[in-house]
Amino acid sequence: xxxxxxxxxxxxxxxSTACAHSNIAIIKYWGNLVDEERIPLNPSISLTIxxxxxxxxxxxxxxxxxxxxxxxxVKGDGKDRIVRNLERIRKLANFDGxxxxxxxxxxxxxxxxxxxxxxxxxxxxASSKALGMKLSRRELSILARYGSGSAARSIYGGWSELTAxxxxxxxxxxxxxxxxxxxxxxIIILVSKKEKTVSSEDGHKLAKTSDFLSSxxxxxxxxxxxxxxxxxxRDFDLLGKIAEKDSLSMHxxxxxxxxxxxxxxxxxxEIMKRVKEWRPWIKAxxxxxxxxxxxxxxxxxxxxxxxxxxxxxxxxNQLIECVxxxxxxxxxxxxx
Ligand code: PMV
Numbered sequence: 541x542x543x544x545x546x547x548x549x550x551x552x553x554x555x556s557t558a559c560a561h562s563n564i565a566i567i568k569y570w571g572n573l574v575d576e577e578r579i580p581l582n583p584s585i586s587l588t589i590x591x592x593x594x595x596x597x598x599x600x601x602x603x604x605x606x607x608x609x610x611x612x613x614v615k616g617d618g619k620d621r622i623v624r625n626l627e628r629i630r631k632l633a634n635f636d637g638x639x640x641x642x643x644x645x646x647x648x649x650x651x652x653x654x655x656x657x658x659x660x661x662x663x664x665x666a667s668s669k670a671l672g673m674k675l676s677r678r679e680l681s682i683l684a685r686y687g688s689g690s691a692a693r694s695i696y697g698g699w700s701e702l703t704a705x706x707x708x709x710x711x712x713x714x715x716x717x718x719x720x721x722x723x724x725x726x727i728i729i730l731v732s733k734k735e736k737t738v739s740s741e742d743g744h745k746l747a748k749t750s751d752f753l754s755s756x757x758x759x760x761x762x763x764x765x766x767x768x769x770x771x772x773x774r775d776f777d778l779l780g781k782i783a784e785k786d787s788l789s790m791h792x793x794x795x796x797x798x799x800x801x802x803x804x805x806x807x808x809x810e811i812m813k814r815v816k817e818w819r820p821w822i823k824a825x826x827x828x829x830x831x832x833x834x835x836x837x838x839x840x841x842x843x844x845x846x847x848x849x850x851x852x853x854x855x856x857n858q859l860i861e862c863v864x865x866x867x868x869x870x871x872x873x874x875x876x
Contacts, residue, residue, distance in 0.1 A: 556670035560661035571747025590865030660687030780825030
C-alpha cells in the first residue's frame with residue numbers, strides 16, 4: 541500500500557504543463573542539412589506571435605506512450621514524431637518509463653499556422669520540466685528543433701534567429717529582441733482551414749531537388765544582416781521588403797522541387813496582388829509559410845486602414861490578428 545502510494549506521489553510530481561506561441565518567419569527555414577536531426581540548411585529569423593498557443597501537459601511514469609491532441613488520440617507518424625522527442629529527453633534524464641501527453645491548440649493545426657512550432661516548443665519545456673531537468677533556453681531550443689525546426693525559435697519571445705550550424709549542438713535559436721521591442725501586427729487571412737497534403741517535414745526533404753536552392757541560400761545570407769538591423773532600428777519598410785522577397789524565394793524552391801510543391805491557392809495570390817496595390821497608402825507586407833494562408837504585417841498606425849480593406853473582401857471569422865508574444869512558459873493549470 542505504502543509502495544503504491546509513494547509511486548502515485550512520484551508520478552504526480554513527474555507532471556508538468558507548458559505553453560508556447562507559434563511564430564512567423566521573416567527569413568524562412570526551408571531544407572535540412574541533416575533531415576533526421578533537422579539541422580537546417582539556412583539560418584532563419586522569426587517573430588513569436590500571440591495569441592496562437594499550444595498548451596501541453598506531460599506526465600512521466602506510464603508503461604506506454606499515449607498522446608492526445610485536441611481531444612483526439614494521435615497515432616501513426618504523428619505519434620512517432622512526438623515519441624522520438626520524448627525518448628531523447630528520457631535518455632538525457634536517465635529515466636526508465638514512458639509518458640502521457642495531452643495537448644490543445646488555440647488554432648487549427650496543419651494549416652501552415654506553425655502548430656508544430658508551438659507544439660514542439662511546449663513539449664520540450666513540459667517534458668523536461670516534468671523530469672526535473674532545468675535546461676537553458678538554448679538547450680530547450682535544440683530539443684524543440686529535433687521535433688520541428690521552427691519550434692526552436694518559439695522557445696523565445698519576440699524576435700529570434702535559428703542558426704544553421706554543421707552539427708546539432710551548433711544549430712539553436714537565440715533572441716534578437718524581446719516582444720516589447722516593436723509593436724507589429726500580423727493579420728492572418730485563413731484562405732483554407734484544411735490540413736495540408738504535404739507536411740513541411742516531407743517538403744524540407746525536397747528542397748535539394750530544386751535547381752535554385754544555392755541561389756536562395758546566397759540571398760538568405762545577404763538578407764540576414766539587413767533583417768537583423770531592420771529589427772533593431774525598427775525599419776518597417778526594410779523588414780516588409782525582406783519578408784515578401786524571402787517568402788517568394790522559398791515558394792520558388794517549393795514550386796521547382798521534384799515533385800513540385802504548390803502550397804499557394806488562387807486566393808493566396810489574389811491577396812498578394814491586392815496588398816501591393818494598397819501599398820502606396822497602407823504600409824502592409826505579406827509573408828506565406830508552407831500553406832495557402834497569408835500573414836499581413838503592418839504597424840499600429842496602419843492597422844485600422846488595412847483591416848477595413850480586408851473586411852470588404854473577407855469575413856471576420858477568416859481573420860486572426862496576432863501581436864508579438866512571449867517565449868515558452870510553464871503553467872500550474874494541468875490538462876489532466
Ligand atoms: O518547422 P517546420 O518543419 O514546420 O518548417 C517550417 C517551415 C516554414 O514554416 C515554411 C518556415 C519557417 O521558418 O518557419
